[in-house]
Structures are given as structure tokens and as C-alpha cells.
Amino acid sequence: MSAAWIENASRRRFLKAGSGLALAIYLPLNAAAKTQPERSFAPNAFVRIGEDDTVTVIVKHLEMGQGTYTGLPTLVAEELDADWAQIRVEGAPANTALHGNLLLGKIQGTFGSTSLANSFEQFRRAGATARAMLVAAAAERWQVPAASIGVAGGVVSHAPSGRTARFGELAAAAAELPLPNKVDLKNPADFVLIGKGVKRKDSRAKIDGSAQFTQDVRLPGMLLALVAHPPWFGARAKRFDAEKTRAVRGVVDVVAIPSGVAVLATNFWAAKKGRDRLKVEWDASAAFGQCTHDIVDEFRGLLEQPGRIARSEGECAAALDAAAHRLVADFEFPYLAHAAMEPLNCVVRLDANGCEIWNGEQFQTADQMAVAAVTGLAPEQIKLNMLYAGGSFGRRASSKADYLVEAVHIAKAIGGRAPVKLMWTREDDMRGGYYRPMYVHRLEAGLDRDGALVAWQHRIVGQSIAAGTVAESLMVRDGVDRLSVEGAIDLPYAVPNLRVDLHSPQLGVPVLWFRSVGSLHTAFAIETFIDELAAKASQDAVAFRRRLLAQQPRHLGVLELAAAKGDWGRPLARGAKGERRGRGIAVHQCFGSVVAQVVEVTVRADRSFKVDRVVCAVDCGLAVNPDIVRAQMEGGIGFGLSAALHGRITLREGIVEQFNFTEYPILRMNEMPRVEVHIVASAAPPSGVGEPATPVIGPALANALFAASGERLRQLPLRFDQAPSAWGWHAGAATPLHEGCTQEDRPCSPSVA
């Protein structure tokens, strides 16, 4: 991935690798990427065929576990008729014009479960173009008509004469040919890789420890930086005393930057010890200092007032008044930390000519702009190397490029004299904000005498994710942030009178999108409330939904499939003595895909519970790689379950109360249910799979818990021992909040002077 490759990748060129091309410190993404052919044929920005017969696919989307480095190359390989074994994968450079996300306008980034969907035709075309040119080169060489030439498994052949050639043998000749005006894509019936399932390209490197994450980047002379962040959002360092820090062997420098005080050292442990010894006096005059329960109270107050209208059909208020039965329910959702396994980090090399960054790069366009603003360089001078990300779940698509900007500030503060690797510890990562916002919801619905749904009012209160960020123009309309109401404004259930409104209070807690975004809370509220309505109408939960989904064939399809495979309506095997078992269902559409899940749960005598089995049905259009679809359903369910069982970030006087996985547990092996995935056969274009499973597990579980216990849980995380508001209590504290505020805190690092 040298500079010359990047510049030339856009043009049809026969590239010659020379001494100046290979970047001295470049770390290959994986073992497969190591082979840099001497010469190669690059018909477009996405594929390069070497004389050594390797086919390199340049993937524009971050691989963070969801399978882009397998899915996108599959599209190229299919149309190229390549052998899967000859495919190599390389991360694309930042270049919005070439590598922009076709579903999201003029931005390059990986989110919204769009990677495969937006690339589906583009990458197939890239492969088909390369194939056509290889065929043309063979036709010329063999002096036979192109139509008489076939390609299969990486071999170009002319059956009548028995001649064959590998791609590598034709690359040089193909590079001399003009681009074809038009190429035909395969008929889906002829697919040999798409829909069949090829193995992941990143598997081996992630199994033998050789995969390169940002955490693993080592550059000559590189310094390691840890930053002492203020304990409150919005506070700043007033002054600091670094005497003891500088005395630590290996500490090289201590510098003030806008987000705190950075300690630079030759290795992590020295930086960590240095930071532990740093004394910082913080200016908290502009800091956010509320407790979680203050925020809940404020949000609940807003539930009593109408908000900005996000959707309105019919006469909701009148219909509610006239309804034979009226139900109302309030819901509470906490802040959530993404807590990817690889804590945030970023490597920066800054000099007069530009700025080069190594990162699990998820949002190239925004990151280039933000770094350009800090450095005074032009966006194109910011070179972004996209490495594997050890998870992200949205956090690395930082709407304000927060951690990249921090790393660049450090590099700037030391005058660019060494490359800098910024590392956040787990504590920094968990306490650093950019959370899934807290929300409260109120749902009100009316049923007529026959149990038919006649009115639905949904009020949502929570911070806007998009406001004040690069996403605002895309997401906010008339004061309504789509990300706050998605899932609710596109309610699939037929109801003549519908109103969705929104309050977006502004708070000093930084917030961000989080896997499945708005759907994670809207689906919970909707799908558990529908369950309540079904119970109120004395109807089976599937039958009740079926009637309201008559116009939604894809919803019905997954609902029926999940119900059938999940033994809906059949008695559950009994639990042990004192145990009660229950089954629940939920269905939701997001990112173009529809998912239904049936959950089986066992509630123990002590009211703890265990999720035993999840049956998941998904309609994601054409499943390009069914095994990766299954993996994303399994993982999405585990991730959603983690939020449902454990996820909760709380604040005490503005200070985040969770430090590490000890206070913010995530799902463990023994909590993972058996998951069975069923994919609806579909010829529709592929839609998202990274996120759609996540929002469904929570409501399906809550419905199962109701079936087992007769109790409705409307606060996350799901517990039977909830106080009226579970977050009126501090996490782990035995007393309600105000008294609790005086209790001994764990020491912040660094010490608050």
C-alpha cells in the first residue's frame, strides 16, 4: 500500500513497483498482503492482478469483524471467475471520490450495515471489467474470438484449441487494452461463490497472532502516549506537576493538549507509571456535573410535554380518548459504552509535508477533515492507513474524530519529532464518553372493543447523536434527529392514528451511534409494548402481530419462520424445581433487513435467569455469504444480550462510575445461549447484517421473562429487582443516590488535585 499504488489505483495502469514505492515502515495487513507483485494490472480502483497470479482486492470498508474483507472480495472474485485462494485483500486509502460509500452520499466510511449493500454492484462490476480485459488479452494472443473463451477458477481457457492461461500470464497484455465500454454481470443462477459461502480471508492471521491491529503498529523511534483526561466531561487542565512523572525511567515528555495532559514514553508501562504519578489540577467550571438520576428526572419531566413531531397520521389524541382500552408504559435505557476489545488507539506521524495515520479507520472523510483542521494541512495530505479494528460498534466512526484529533495534538505538541502511538487504557475507553445516549420513552396505545389497535403514541426523550456533528445535515430534519426515532417512525404495524414525537435535551455527556443505533431502544419499547397489547387483547403474541403486519410480507416471513423453527405454541420443557420457563418473540426491521427471534428463558427460584435458546430468522436479501450472515446474527444477539443483561454507564456528579469490565460486565461464555439462525431465501439485493440482530434480542427476552414470571421489565438492563428507577441508585451502591454521593469513590487516575 505504497503511495504510488494509491495514486495509480484509480487509473488503468500497468504498475511497476520500484525502490521508492515500498514504504519502509509499512506493516502488511496480514500475511496474505505481503506479496507485492513486481508488476500488475489494475483496471480500476478495486482490483489489481499481479504477474505472480495474485488478485488483490482493494476493500474500501473497515474490517472490524463483520466480514467486509471476505464479502467484498467475494463479489470481485465471482465476476472475475477467480480462484478464491488467489484473492488477497488490502485496505483502501482515504479517497472519498473513489472509495465513498455509495449509499451515504459523498462520504467514505463504514457504518449503517451498508458495506456489502453499497458495494454489491460496484465490486461485481470491478471484477467483471477485469475479466473482460483478461479475456480480450487472451483472444488477441490466441487469435480467437473472445466469445469462445471461458474463465473458471482463475484460469482463462479456449476449449476448441485446449489453450489455457493463468491471470498472471495475461496481466501485462490486459493492461495495454482499452477499458470495455460495458460489461455484463452474471445471472445469479450462475454464481459459484456468492451465496455459497467462502472462508474468511482474515481467519488465519487472527488465529496465529499475526494480524496487525493499530495496537500492534511499531514505527522506528515511535513514542507511546497516554493522556490524563479530566474526570468530568467539559473540564480542562489548569496546571500540572510532572516532576514525579519525568522521574520514571522511559518517560520522555509531558505536554498539555486540549483534551488533557499527555505523557510520552518509550513504552506503554513507563507511560502508564508516569501518568499514575502525574498531578493535574482541573478547571471544572464548565464541566458537566449531574448525576444519572438528575438526568432521569429531567427526562421524565419532558415525557409529560409534547415534543417535536417526527411522524403523525390521523388523530392520535382523539383516538386514544375514544379507545375502549388504553395502555401506557414508560421505558428507561441507560448510557452504554461500546467497549470494543481493542481500546481506542491511533498512530500518527506528522511532518511538514503531511500527516500519516494508522488506525482502525471507520470514517475517512470526517477524520481527514478534522485532522486537516488541527494541522492546517489539506485533507488530501492526511494519509489514512486502515488497519483491522478490534471491534468498534460505532465508536471508531467518531463524529468528531475525537481520539484522532487527540493523537494529532500530541504529535503537534512535540513538534512532530517522533511518531506517536496514542493508547487509551480500558479505563480511558470506558470513561471517555461518546456513549449510546440515555433515553426514556412513553408509549400509549388504544384498542377497540375487539382488541384491534386504533391509536399509537410514542414519545422519546434523549440526546441527539447527530446535532453539532458532521452527520447533522444528513440526519436532522426540522429538529428531529432520525437516529433518535428510527424504528419508531417506521412502525411496521398497521394503525390508523399514529404519533411519534421527540425531545432532544442538550447535555454535556458526549454521545455517539452504537451498533443498531436508534433501533436498540425503539425496538425494545415497541416490541415489548406490542406484547402487552396482545396480552390485553387476550391474543397470542404471534397471532396479534400477524394481523397488524398483513401489509408487511418480509416481517411476516421472518415472524412465521422464527415461530415455526422456535416451536412457538408448543409447550416448553419444564425446568427444575423452583424454576419457571418462558418463551418470547420479537420482530424488527433496520438497515434494510428484518429479523425475528424466539427466546427461551429459565427464571430461577432466586429470580436470576438464564437465556437458554434463541431461534433467529433473518431476511437480508441475497445472503452473499450465509455463514457470515449466521455469524453476524450470533454475534449481534450476543452483543444485544450483553446490553440487555449488563450494560449501564452511570454518572455521579458528572463522574462516570464504571472503570473497567469489573464494573461494566460484558457477556461471558456461560451466558451465551444456543443460537439457531434461519435465513429467508431471497433474490433481493443484499441488505445489512452487522446490526439488525442486535435490537431484537432485548425485547424478545423481556417478553420471555414476562411469560415466565408475569412481570413486565421496562428498564434496561433487565433485572427483577429494579427500584422504581433502577438508575436512581448508583451502580453498586446500597443506598439511594443523594446520600450515596458521599460514599468513597475509587481513585481516579490521575489523582484529582
Added chain:
Amino acid sequence: MYELEVNGRIHQVDVDADTPLLWVLRDELGLTGTKYGCGVAACGACTIHIDGNPICSCVTPVSVGVGRRITTIEGLRSQIAAAVQAAWEELDVVQCGYCQSGQIMSAVALLEKKPRPDDADIDVAMGGNLCRCATYQRIRAAIHLAATRLAEPRA
């Protein structure tokens, strides 16, 4: 100066006594397959073997490694390890991959002690290894698969 045997090779490292093995491996020896995830023995990403036993290298000071056999993901050579890695690949267990070195180190240690673990054994042995991508179902299946393969009579 500490003398360490890592993956069968002897290294001299000049680090402070309180330096955890994790950072010796990563920063001094360049063995970056072992990952940092929490630093407090709560995630298992840093799992290595000392004399064949899985430990969290993030909380184990360098001195503990002296005179012992240290094995990291880069140094796995046993037949059991090969079977575990093959099963991982066959089932495409990995997602983001960041936790997987640690998962594999724990799984190998489990199979070395218990050739045919049941689900409860797996819950215990793998209970310290978090996977935020929640690949648990495949990890479990891959351990069973590796155990089955290892039990087959060798051709």
C-alpha cells in the same frame, strides 16, 4: 536484567521489576499477538502459558516468568494447538479477532488438561476470556471439534 525463555528462545530484558509480562512481550520482544484488553485480569486477551498453565500476562510481573517456560500465541507448536487452530479456521470463529489469541491460549490449555471437555468445563475454562463480538458459540463448537479430531485414531 531479567532472563526469560519465551517460545523456546532465551531473551535478556532490561525492564523495571513491576513491568507486567504483557508489556515485556509486546514492547520489548515485539510479540504483539498477545493483546491488551483491560490490564486488570478481567478479559483474558493477554492470556499466555507459563509452564503450560494459562495466566493473564497483564497482571503478572516479569519476575514471575524467570526460570519458567513462557509460550505465546506465536510459539504454539503442539499437536493440540494445531488442532485447535485448525478447528477455529474450519468454523470461521473469528470476527474482529482481537480476543482470539487469548481464547486460543485458554482453549489449548483446557484441552491439554482435559482432552474431552463438556460444556460445563468450557464455561469454566473459558469464563475469563471475553469476546465483545460474542463469538462464544463458535468457540465452544471449535473446542469440541478439536477434541473430537484429537481423539480420532491417527492414520
